[in-house]
Amino acid sequence: MVVGWLHQSSCDSNQLEPPSETVSLTGRVRLSQKRGAIGARDSLSGVLTSLARTDVARIDQQVSFTLAPVYVELMTSTPSASDAIPVDPPPTHLGPHLAYAVQWFLFFAVGAVGYPLVLRRQARKGDAENLGPADD
Template identity: 40%
Template sequence: MAHDDGAVSYRFALRPLWILSHLFVLACIVGMFRAGFWQLDRLHQRQELNATVAARATEPPLTLDGAAALVDAVGVEGADFRTVEATGRYLSDEQVLVRNRSQNGSPGYWVLTPLADDASDHVVTVNRGWVPIELVERPDGAELYAPPDGPVTVAGYVRATEEREGLGVEDPPGDLDTLSRVDVDRYDQQVDAELDSYWIQLSLQAPEQAQRVPEAVPLPPPDDGPHLNYAGQWFIFGTLTAIVYPLLLRRRAHKPAERHGVPEQVRDETVGAAP
C-alpha cells in the first residue's frame, strides 16, 4: 500500500534524542531571557549609581570627623561617593598593593597608604592610584611611586570596603605586600594604627607626586554602559531560537524519509518498481 506523502507527522519528535533536544533548546531560551533581564537589572543599578554620584558630588566635602560621623549614622553605603578632604601624613611603612587592577586596558596595581589626619586621631586608608606592573617590577619602582614626605592635603571620595565575592581569593593572615582587594578589615590586621572603616579614592593631592605616579583611579563614567545593548542581544537570540527551532521541526516533519523511517532513495526505488 502506498504511503500518503501529503500527510505530516511529528511523531519523530517524541523519540528520546529529540526530547533531549527539546529540553536543551528550552533551557537555552530560558537562559537567554534570564541573561537579558539580568542585564536590565545591571542597567538599573548603573543608573542609580550615576544618580548617586552626581547628587553627592554637589554636597560640601567632609572632614574625616564628618565622614566618620556620617558613616556611623547611615553606614558606609549611605556615605559612598561623598567628597572628603584631609591634611596629614602618609604612613609609608604600612603601604600595600592591590593586585589585578587595570586602567586603560593595562594591568597593574592599586597603591594603598594609610593617612594619619593632623586635625584628629583618625587614620584612613587612601587609594593613591594605579601603577603598571612594569613599574612595580623595576628595582627602583617603589621609589618612583612612594608617597611624599611631610604634610599632604588630599581630596577624594568615601568608598566602602570591598568584600570577598563568590570564588574570590581569601587573603591569608600575616603581613602581606599585596592584597586581593581593598578589604579595610583585613588591611587593619597588619597596620599598627586603627583604620577607619572606609577608604578614600584619591582625586587630588598637594603636593603632587614627583613622578606623576600613581595615576588617580577615575570614577565610573556617567553613562549607562553596554547593558541595554547586551540585554537586547540576549532577547533577540532567545526570540530567534524560539522561532527557528519550531521551523526546523516543521521542516523535518515534511521530509518523507523522516516521516516513515525509510531512506528516501529506497522509497523512490520501491515506488518506481510498483506495478
Template identity: 35%
Template structure:
C-alpha cells in the same frame, strides 16, 4: 479539566509578570533615590576626613558616607602598599594601587591612588614627602557568597577586593573604616603617567524601567492574546457544530 488547568496557568503567569514589572519599578525608585543622595553628597564642599568619620566608627559606616568628598593631609607609607587584583580600565587588565596615608604617627587613611597595568606590578610611586589630597569616601568590601576570601594570615601584597578589616590586620597603626578614592593631590607625583586616577561611577537609572515595560508588555500579550485565541477557537468550533446539524436529507 485540562482547559481549567491551562486557564489557571495563564492567569498565574500574568500575575507573575505584573509582579515582576512592579518589582522593577520599585527598584527604579530605590535607584533614583540613591542616585539623588549620592549626587547631593558629591556636591557638598570637601571636609577634612576627621570631621566626617571617626577612627573608631564601625566598618559599615562607609555605606552611609560613600562618595562624600573629603580631604586629608599626611605622608604616604609606600612600604605598606597593597594591590587590588583583577581591575580593568578600558578593557586592559591591571590593579588598583592602595597606600596608607599617615595623618598622625599612629593613624592613617587608605588611599586608592588609581589604576596601574599588569606590567607595572612592582611599580611604586616616587616619594613626594607630605601631601594634601582630596577624594571620595568609599566603603570597605568583604567576600560574600561564593567569592574566595583572602588568606587570613601573613602580610599580603595583593587583595581580591578592598577589605580594610583584613588590611588593618597587617598594619602596626590604626586606619579609618573607609578609604579615599583619590581625585587630586598636592604636590602631584612626577611619574610615568601612572597610577591613573579612577573616574566617578556613572549614576544612571539603570535598565529597570525598560525591564518593567517588557514585563508589562508580556503580561498584556498573555492577558489579551489568550482570551482572543479562546474566542476564535470557540467561534470556529461553533461554526463546525452548526454545519454538522444540517440534515443529510436536506442536502
C-alpha cells in the same frame, strides 16, 4: 588613601618617605571592597605586601591602629602624586541596565496585549463549537 597603582616591582615600602611639605588631598570615600564569587584571593593571615582588592578589614589586621571601614580614593592632590597612575572614576552611565529594563518592559507589553488576545480567540472558538447544528 588610594592614590593610584604602582608597579609592584618599582614599589619598595622601605624607600617610600612622607612628604616634607603640607599636602592637600581631595578624594572619594569608598566602602571596603569585598571578594565576589570569583576573582583573586588575598591570604587570610600573615602580612600582605600586595592586595587583590582594597579590603580595609584585612589591612586592619596588620596595622597597629584601628582603621575606619572605608578608604579614600584620591582625585587630586597638591603637590601631585607624580609616581601613581590615577584611578578612573566610577562609571555613571546606565550601560546594560537600560537594555535590561527595556527587555522587561517589552515582556510585560507582550503579556498585557497577548494574553487578552489569546482569551478572545479561545472565547470565539468556544462560541463556534457551542452553536451546534441549526434547527429547521
